Every structure is written in C-alpha cells, then in structure tokens.
Amino acid sequence: MNVFRLAGDVSHLVAIIILLLKIWRSRSCAGISGKSQLLFALVFTTRYLDLFTVYISAYNTIMKVVFLALSYATVYLIYMRFRNTYDSENDSFRVEFLLVPVIGLSFLEHYAFTPMEVLWTFSIFLEAVAIMPQLFMITKTGEAESITTHYLFFLGLYRALYIANWVWRYHTEGFFDQIAVVSGVVQTIFYCDFFYLYVTKVVQGRSKMSLP
C-alpha cells in the first residue's frame, strides 16, 4: 500500500458517497445515468469475486464490501426507490456498444484463461468505459448539477491517483500490471475533457456546469 493508492481509494469512496447522498437527500436521480451505475455495480461484482476465496487484508476485504454495498444501494435508489425521477429518455447510451467490445477484448487479452481472471479483466476494461453513459447524458442535457460534477471529479481523480500508484510500485517493487495500467490510462483520458471544464467552470463557483 502507498499513499497514492490510499488517496485513490479514498477519492473513489468519496465519489460514491457524494452521489449516493445526493440522490438520497434530494430524493431524486435526475441527471444521473442509471446505466453507468449499473455498469459500476457490474464492475465491482466481476472484480471482487475473490472476496470470499482469497483473504488479502482487512482493508481490502472491508473496502470491497463497502464498494459493493454502496454501488448496489445507488442502483437500488435509481431503479427502485426514486425510479419516477429517473430520466430514462436522456439516459439513452447504448451500453451494448460498450459490453460487446469489452467482453471480446477480455477473451482476447487476459493473464490466464480462467473464469476468475477473465472476469477480472472484463471488470478492468469495463470500468474504463463505464462512465460513458453519464458523460453522454451530460452532453445530451447540456448541463450537470455541480454536485454531479464533484462526483465525476473524484471518480476521475481516483484512477489518476492509481496511475501514480503504478508508477510508484514500478520504481519501488518492479510491479507492473499491463492490463490495469493501459486500461487505467484510457479511463483517465476520458475524463480529461471533463477535468478541463470542471476546473474552468465549476471551481469558479457556478452552480451548474453547462457544456459549450
């Protein structure tokens, strides 16, 4: 464990909690892409299958349980509790365009052709594109509430911090996880455009971020 990975996990946790609290307190999921949240729940489900088979550390186990619980709770709020506020018309991204290539790629590129490893690889590739429906929805509505942009900021920051973690681990322990690094770089690049808007628009204190 190093400070970059810890900061990354905290940033990830903060993002998930920001979104969950926003939906719960406003009792609405307007402007939130349910599809992205479903994809994130799928990412955690396929990645944390080793939760009960491999014990790595208390931190590892606790964080996996927390991420699974919060992501399913978010999906529950969107599709069940506050489903009448779900904006399905604007959440129209065709997720099959993400799932098919990700499934295909995880069968082509993996460390071992075992169910656990192929599913882990699937979760890594899926996480890189899971935010697409949300970013698409924001471009479609042309705006995002500032709290949603804070969610996206911390979500994008988490994988950027993981990249720093991989650089650190490469230089200190020679560790290099090619699949996670390549996918993590792609994932972070998808946020760059948003990061620019976030810094130039939202940080100046505007309530909504309207895209050009």
Add this chain to the structure above:
Amino acid sequence: KEREARHDEL
C-alpha cells in the same frame, strides 16, 4: 505471487 500483487488492488 504475481496474481496476489495484482489482486491486492481494488
């Protein structure tokens, strides 16, 4: 070992 090192990340 390699797998362990990989899967200790969230």
